[in-house]
Amino acid sequence: MSDLAQPMPRFGLNHPMAVAWVLALSVSLANFDVTVVAVVLPVIRDELGFSIGATAWVMDAYSLAFAGSLFAAGALADRFGRRRMLLLGNAGFAMASLLCGLTWDGPSLWFARALQGLCAAFYITGGLAAISLAYPISNAANRARAFGIIGVTSGAAMALGPTLGGFVAAGLGWRWIFLINLPVCAICAWAVRRVIAESRDEEGRALDITGVALLTLAIALPVQALLHSDGAPVWRWLATGAGVLLGIVLVWQQKRRAKPMLDPMLFRRREAIGIGCLLLSLSAGYWATLIYLPLYLLAAFGLDVEQGGLAMLAATLPMLALPPVGVWLTQRYGWQATFTGGMLLLTAGLALLAYAAFTAASLWFVLGAMLLLASGAGISNSQVSGALVALAPPDRAGMASAMATTLRQAGFAIGIALLGAVSGGVDYAAAFGVAAFAAAIGAAAAALTLKRILI
Secondary structure, X not given: OOOOOOOOOOOOOOOOOHHHXXXXXXXXXXXXXXXXOHHHHHHHHHHHOOOHHHHHHHHHHHHHHHHHHHHHHHHHHHHHXXXXXXXXXXXXXXXXXXXXXXXXXXXXXXXXXXXXXXXXXXXXXXXXXXXXXXXXXXXXXXXXXXXXXXXXXXXXXXXXXXXXXXXXXXXXXXXXXHHOHHHHHHHHHHHHHHHOOOOOOOOOOOOOHHHHHHHHHHHHHHHHHHHOOOOOHHHHHHHHHHHHHHHHHHHHHHHOOOOOXXXXXXXXXXXXXXXXXXXXXXXXXXXXXXXXXXHHHHHHHOOOHHHHHHHOHHHHHHHHHOHHHHHHHHHHHHHHHHHHHHHHHHHHHHHHHHHHHHHOOOHHHXXXXXXXXXXXXXXXXXXXXXXXXXXXXXXXXXXXXXXXXXXXXXXXXXXXXXXXXXXXXXXXXXXXXXXXXXXXXXXXXXXXXXXXXXX
């Protein structure tokens, strides 16, 4: 049941899409901080004296906390109020951003980034739940527009993060890529209080602490093993095996719960398994590559942070321009052809990038490869999460959306760790080759599992 605690807004924010734009600002801030650090990682690494593993933890601390706490945040939002949890996440995100800006060493930065990821989970779950209530299924046109606004702004924030981060860091220093979050958080808090109505579900899911712990450890242990590739092989294999085992235990534990936080039956269909593989492949192949591309550009061509941010536009602008093309292709040719074609383009671009790194090709060749791989990701990325939701029963749509986000963040975290372990900080050809292999797995999954034309 729903308990609406306050009326809708009184002032100029009473446009039908006002709720969508306010929530888009909040959700986009969480996604922006996933990639904004990418182009300044070399500066952070040099100032704080990081190894390649320690550098990767700047990204993975955020992603692991985000993925691990997503379902817990959803349960708390259902029980105690979506707007309340959204505001709490906003305040925590502001505090964590301040801590990131004031950090003095590796552990302090990792802690602050993990706190950012934890609070970002409340942004995502509170925001998506609030938008579902504000735009019910009965008003299909406004609901589609609202989710479109969220999708486009989130994708834009994540794609433009490296470029904007480069500009800010070049002008003000790397700490300001975190400190600029503070005024944005203040605007979010002001707007949310005036636009978003409170709602809760007192019969919602209970907080599953065991499930959250199992999910987090199942992702974190393999990531830790990959990032400490200089350790004894036996310990790396044990950590990886323990992560896989805990993942199996998680599935068993969730099947036994009356109200699971994630329902394994969501993947009982072949198509859902294929979409899950696509989510992991896109994150490991494209989004994780965005973290190592600036490091490669700065090392191979001597670019500074601002120039590196500009060069990154070749790998991000297609993500803003091509989603409508992906929608048209899906409507015309279906999921199988669209996703297979998009992932093959991504694979080809990454393979060319690996060739360029191996042969020391020109910057223009590299930029062309970046445009190609980004085009493949741009066609596929905006449609994949919605595909998983579309395959779920109506009463599991929210869970499917959270599952899609969790798979994205898990693939991102594991992809960053895997590419870092393969490259060792210097062998970018190997890293991009592994990313191409991950993308090829996604293309194969789309071709083999999405047999029917689903629109």
